[in-house]
Amino acid sequence: MFERTSRALFGGAVTAILPSAVLDISDIRQVPDSQEAFLYPKSDAFLSIEVLQRVPPEDDAEAARYHFDVLAEENGAIDKEITEIRALQLEPKKAITSDDLTPSPMFLYGRQKARKFNQPQANEVDILIALFRIVTSKATADVVVSASIPTESTGLVDRDAIKSDFQTLVSSFHILDFALFAPTTA
Incomplete structure (x- = not known):
């Protein structure tokens, strides 16, 4: 198990607790501004936080399923299965810049x-997703926090430790500045 530390994400608009030893993928290759990814x-296991356009299903479970299906398509998955979808009830955290x-x-x-x-x-991979649906007076978005954990071997990393890291990341996820989701003007 890795030591964990709080990290500023998306230029400080978000904070979350992540394992200290994970590598910021943007130090290795180009990553879109809308994504934070850690290897x-x-x-081959990694954690990712991605700010996306809000998808049409208003039902949160269906929206999570939609994001899972898009990920499967992007991965070229030949098989996929969802074993659990449920709402998490976390302690509300207030933004610094708004209510x-x-x-x-x-x-x-x-x-x-x-x-x-x-x-x-084909390689089998466990996918964990936490979908935060953002709705403010100025913008809407879907924030997809995910973990990708190969079922065969994760190298020197324990699969249960990665799942625990994911749970810590999700429970500590705190949006400080909702301007992150405001549409940009050209």
Whole structure:
């Protein structure tokens, strides 16, 4: 298990507790401004936080399912399964710049099977998603916090430790500045 520390994300608009040892993927390759991604050393497991346009389903469970399906499509999954979807009730956290509160997320647990790097055999990956649906007077968005954990081997990292890190990340997720979600003007 890694030591954990609070990190400022998206230029300080969000804070969350993450394992100290994870590598910021933006230090390795280009990552969109709408995403924060962290890789476990010597592993294919990673954590990701992504700010996305709010998807049409108003039902939060259906929206979480939608994001899972999009991820499966992006991964080229040949098989996918959702085993759990449920609402999480977290302690409300108030923003510094407004009266807006970080919403409680919808949690989804699933599994995808996909071929990585043109390998002949598909790899099975556990997918954990916490969907925070943002609605303010100025903007709407979906924030997808996810973990991707290979079921075979995660290198030197314990799978249960990664799941625990994900739970800590989600429970500590705190939006400080909802201007992050405001539409940009050209």
